[in-house]
Amino acid sequence: MPEIIIDDKKFTYDTPGKVLPFILDHGMDLPFFCYHPSLSIPANCRQCLVEIGTPVFDRATNSFKTDENGEKVIQFFPKLMTACSQDMSDGMVVKTHVSSEKVRRAQKDTLEFILVNHPLDCPICDQAGECPLQIQTYKYGPEGSRFEYKKVHKPKRIQLGPRVVLDAERCINCTRCVRFTHEISKTYQLSIVSRGDKNYPSTANGKEFDDAYSLNTVDICPVGALTQADFRFKARVWEMNQTPSIDITNGKGTNVDLWVRDNLVLRLTPRHNPHVNDYWMPDSSREAYRLFNENRISRPEIKLDKELVKTSWNNAKETIAEIIEAHDTKEVLVLGSGYASVEENFVFNQFFTALGCGKASFVPHVVEGAGDGFLLTDDQAPNTKGCELLGFRAHTNRTFKNALAKATVVVVLAEDIVGRELANAEDLAGKTFVYFGTNNNTTSKDAQLVVPITCAAEHAASYVNVDGRIQRTFAAKETVYTSRATNLEMSTGRLDRFGTKFDNWRTDKNKVDCLPVWEFLSELAPRLNQTLSYETGKEVLTAVSSSVDAFAGVDYDKMDTEMGVVLSTPETEEKTA
Amino acid sequence: MQINKIMSYTFDKEDLKQIDAIKAKYPTVQSATMPVLWYAQDKFGHVNAEVQHLVATTLDIPESHVHGVATFYTQYYKKEMGKYVLDVCTCFSCQVCGGYDMLHYIEDKLGIKAGETTPDGKFSIQEAECLGACGYAPMLQVTNDVYVNHLTKEKIDSMIDGLKEDKLPEYEEILPPQLISKD
Numbered sequence: 017m018p019e020i021i022i023d024d025k026k027f028t029y030d031t032p033g034k035v036l037p038f039i040l041d042h043g044m045d046l047p048f049f050c051y052h053p054s055l056s057i058p059a060n061c062r063q064c065l066v067e068i069g070t071p072v073f074d075r076a077t078n079s080f081k082t083d084e085n086g087e088k089v090i091q092f093f094p095k096l097m098t099a100c101s102q103d104m105s106d107g108m109v110v111k112t113h114v115s116s117e118k119v120r121r122a123q124k125d126t127l128e129f130i131l132v133n134h135p136l137d138c139p140i141c142d143q144a145g146e147c148p149l150q151i152q153t154y155k156y157g158p159e160g161s162r163f164e165y166k167k168v169h170k171p172k173r174i175q176l177g178p179r180v181v182l183d184a185e186r187c188i189n190c191t192r193c194v195r196f197t198h199e200i201s202k203t204y205q206l207s208i209v210s211r212g213d214k215n216y217p218s219t220a221n222g223k224e225f226d227d228a229y230s231l232n233t234v235d236i237c238p239v240g241a242l243t244q245a246d247f248r249f250k251a252r253v254w255e256m257n258q259t260p261s262i263d264i265t266n267g268k269g270t271n272v273d274l275w276v277r278d279n280l281v282l283r284l285t286p287r288h289n290p291h292v293n294d295y296w297m298p299d300s301s302r303e304a305y306r307l308f309n310e311n312r313i314s315r316p317e318i319k320l321d322k323e324l325v326k327t328s329w330n331n332a333k334e335t336i337a338e339i340i341e342a343h344d345t346k347e348v349l350v351l352g353s354g355y356a357s358v359e360e361n362f363v364f365n366q367f368f369t370a371l372g373c374g375k376a377s378f379v380p381h382v383v384e385g386a387g388d389g390f391l392l393t394d395d396q397a398p399n400t401k402g403c404e405l406l407g408f409r410a411h412t413n414r415t416f417k418n419a420l421a422k423a424t425v426v427v428v429l430a431e432d433i434v435g436r437e438l439a440n441a442e443d444l445a446g447k448t449f450v451y452f453g454t455n456n457n458t459t460s461k462d463a464q465l466v467v468p469i470t471c472a473a474e475h476a477a478s479y480v481n482v483d484g485r486i487q488r489t490f491a492a493k494e495t496v497y498t499s500r501a502t503n504l505e506m507s508t509g510r511l512d513r514f515g516t517k518f519d520n521w522r523t524d525k526n527k528v529d530c531l532p533v534w535e536f537l538s539e540l541a542p543r544l545n546q547t548l549s550y551e552t553g554k555e556v557l558t559a560v561s562s563s564v565d566a567f568a569g570v571d572y573d574k575m576d577t578e579m580g581v582v583l584s585t586p587e588t589e590e591k592t593a
Numbered sequence: 594m595q596i597n598k599i600m601s602y603t604f605d606k607e608d609l610k611q612i613d614a615i616k617a618k619y620p621t622v623q624s625a626t627m628p629v630l631w632y633a634q635d636k637f638g639h640v641n642a643e644v645q646h647l648v649a650t651t652l653d654i655p656e657s658h659v660h661g662v663a664t665f666y667t668q669y670y671k672k673e674m675g676k677y678v679l680d681v682c683t684c685f686s687c688q689v690c691g692g693y694d695m696l697h698y699i700e701d702k703l704g705i706k707a708g709e710t711t712p713d714g715k716f717s718i719q720e721a722e723c724l725g726a727c728g729y730a731p732m733l734q735v736t737n738d739v740y741v742n743h744l745t746k747e748k749i750d751s752m753i754d755g756l757k758e759d760k761l762p763e764y765e766e767i768l769p770p771q772l773i774s775k776d
C-alpha cells in the first residue's frame with residue numbers, strides 16, 4: 017500500500033486524495049479556510065501551506081536514490097505547498113507546523129495578512145465561538161498586528177437576500193459561498209465583485225440572493241461575513257446546546273442539529289450525512305424552529321360552551337375513556353399521520369385496534385412540483401413511508417371524506433385535517449372529535465378534546481424518509497415532565513451545566529406541558545382494561561421491529577451508528593401487508 | 594455636442610454577428626465575457642447594470658459573473674461617463690512628478706472633481722493607479738486609449754482644446770534615454 021510520512025509518522029492510504037483531508041481525517045490539525053470537502057478546491061486562502069517533499073528517482077539505476085544510511089533521499093519543493101490541493105503520492109513527506117518552523121512562520125504571516133483589514137469586532141460578531149478565523153488566530157496567529165493604519169471600509173449590514181445578511185468587512189474572500197451557488201445549488205447568484213482589498217461576494221446589480229438553499233452559505237462562511245437574518249444577535253453559540261435531529265418539514269429526512277437555549281430552539285443547522293443531505297439543508301427546513309417553539313398546545317384542553325378550556329390530564333384520560341365506552345368502537349375513525357413518528361403512529365394504532373377500532377389510516381400529503389430533485393420533496397410529511405410500512409391504509413382526500421362521514425368518533429394524531437382542507441367544521445359537526453397535536457391550529461380549534469403531545473424536538477423517535485431510510489431524533493427541549501439533568505441522552509450546553517435555576521437566562525416558561533403519545537396512552541390503558549406500557553420511543557421501536565417485518569432488526573443503536581438504516585422496499589412490503 | 598441618452602439597451606443583428614464571432618474564438622462562452630463587455634462599452638459608452646444584464650442574457654451566462662468581471666476592471670465604466678474619460682495617474686512615480694498638480698489643474702479647468710462628469714457630458718475625470726508609463730510621468734490616459742505623457746499645464750490646455758473639437762491627441766513615440774540622439 018502506498019505510504020505517506022507526516023511529521024515523521026508513517027501512514028498508509030488506499031484511496032488517492034489530497035493531503036489536507038488526509039491530515040484532518042487522521043486526527044491531526046492543520047489550519048485552513050477555503051477548502052470544503054464537497055466543493056472544488058481553489059487554494060486561495062493559503063492558510064494550509066506545508067512543506068512537501070518526494071523521494072528522488074534515479075533514472076540511470078531505475079531506483080530511488082538512497083543516502084549512506086540506506087534511507088530514501090527526499091527532495092523538497094522549493095516553496096511551501098497548499099495541502100488542500102496537493103495530491104498524495106507514494107513516499108511523500110509532509111511537514112506541518114508540528115515539525116517545521118517555516119510552516120509555523122507561514123501560518124502566522126498569512127493570518128497577519130488576512131487580519132490586516134479584518135475588523136476586530138468578535139465581541140459583537142455572531143460567528144464568535146464557532147469562527148475558524150478566530151480559532152486559528154488563537155492557535156496559530158501572530159501575537160499582535162503591525163498594521164497601524166486605517167482599515168479599508170466596505171459595505172456592512174447588506175441584506176443580500178431575504179435570509180442572508182452580509183458584512184463585507186469581515187469577508188476573507190475564500191469564495192466558499194460563491195462556489196456553493198455554482199456547484200451545489202446551481203443558481204450562480206453570487207460572485208466576487210471589485211478587486212484587491214475592496215472585494216466581497218455579491219449578487220448581480222439589484223438581484224436578490226433568494227436561492228432556496230442560501231443559508232448554507234452562512235454555515236460554510238469561515239468568518240462572520242454571512243449571517244442568518246432571523247438568528248442574528250439572538251444567542252452566543254456557547255450558550256446553546258446542540259442536539260442531533262431530523263428535518264420534519266418534508267420527506268427527505270435531512271439530518272439536522274437543533275440549537276437550544278432555555279428550551280427554545282433558536283436555529284437549525286445541517287448535520288453531515290453522506291447518504292442523505294451531505295452538508296446541506298434547504299432554507300425552508302430551518303423554519304421548523306417556529307413549530308417547536310411557537311403556538312404550542314400546553315396542557316389538555318376540553319370544549320365547554322364552544323370554548324376550549326384547559327383541563328387536567330386526569331380529566332383528559334377520563335374523557336377519552338368515556339367517549340370510547342359510550343360508542344361502538346366500529347364507528348371510531350382512527351387517523352394516523354405522516355407528520356408523526358413511527359413510534360407514535362404504531363402505539364396510536366395498537367391502542368385503538370386493541371379496543372376494537374379499525375386499523376389506523378392516514379392521508380399522504382403530497383404537493384406535486386414542490387420537490388426539486390435535491391433536498392426538497394413533493395412529499396410534505398417526514399414519515400409518509402413509515403405509515404405505509406406500518407400497513408396503514410393511505411386515503412385519498414375523497415376516500416377520507418367518505419370514511420369521515422361514516423364515523424361518529426374521530427381520533428386524529430397530529431394531522432391538521434382542517435388546515436389541509438381534508439375536512440371542515442361542518443364535516444366534523446355532530447361528531448366527537450379528539451385531537452392529539454403539538455401546535456394550535458384550525459384543527460385543534462374544532463376538537464372537543466385536545467391532547468398535547470411532544471414534538472420531534474422533545475422526544476426520541478424515528479421517521480422513514482422517501483427513500484426508505486429510518487432515522488431518529490433525540491430530545492432537545494425539556495417538557496414540564498422531563499429533565500436534562502436526568503435524561504442522559506439530552507445534550508447540555510454551558511448554561512445548562514453551570515447555570516442555576518436563579519440565573520436570568522434560565523426560566524421554566526418555555527417548557528411545554530405535553531406528553532409523548534406512548535406515555536399518555538400507557539397511562540390511559542388500565543382505565544380501559546388494556547395492557548400497554550411504554551416509557552420511551554426506544555421501547556416502542558423494539559416492539560415495532562419485532563412485530564412489523566419491514567422494521568425487523570432495526571433499533572436505535574443501529575440507526576445511530578449507521579446514520580440511519582434503509583428498510584426493505586415498500587413494494588415488497590405492500591405485498592405482504 | 595450632447596451624447597445621446599440610450600434608453601433601452603439592445604444588440605442589433607450586426608452586433609449579434611460580431612458577438613458570435615467573438616464567441617467562436619473561445620472554447621467556452623464564459624471566456625467571451627471580457628471582449629463582449631468591451632464590445633458593449635464601445636457601443637454604449639459604458640457597461641452599467643442594464644448593459645451587464647444585456648451581456649449576460651445575450652451570452653446566456655450568470656449575470657453575477659458578468660457583474661464580477663465588470664467590477665474587477667476599472668477600465669469598464671459601470672456608469673454613464675463623459676465622451677472623453679481622463680484617467681490621471683496619481684500613483685507613486687506620477688505623484689512625485691506632480692501628478693496631483695496635474696489632476697487639480699484639470700479639475701479646476703473643467704470645474705468638476707475626480708469621479709465626476711461635466712454637465713455637457715463631454716469630460717469625466719478619474720484618478721488612476723499606475724498605468725505603466727512611469728518613465729514619462731506625470732501622465733494621463735484618454736478613454737482607455739491614447740496616453741498623454743510628460744504632462745504640463747500647456748499640454749493639458751491644448752489637449753482639452755483639441756478634445757472639445759473631437760480631436761484626439763497624437764500617439765507619442767518616446768524613446769528610452771540612451772536612444773535619444775544628442776544632436
Ligand code: SF4
Pocket residue numbers: 186187188189190191192193194217233236237238239241242
Ligand atoms: S462571505 Fe464568507 S464564504 Fe463568502 S467569500 Fe467571504 S469569507 Fe468566504
Ligand code: FES
Pocket residue numbers: 048049050051058059060061062063064065098099100101
Ligand atoms: S485551504 Fe485555502 S489554500 Fe488550502
Ligand code: FES
Pocket residue numbers: 682683684685686687688722723724725726727730732
Ligand atoms: S505611476 Fe503613473 S504611470 Fe506608473
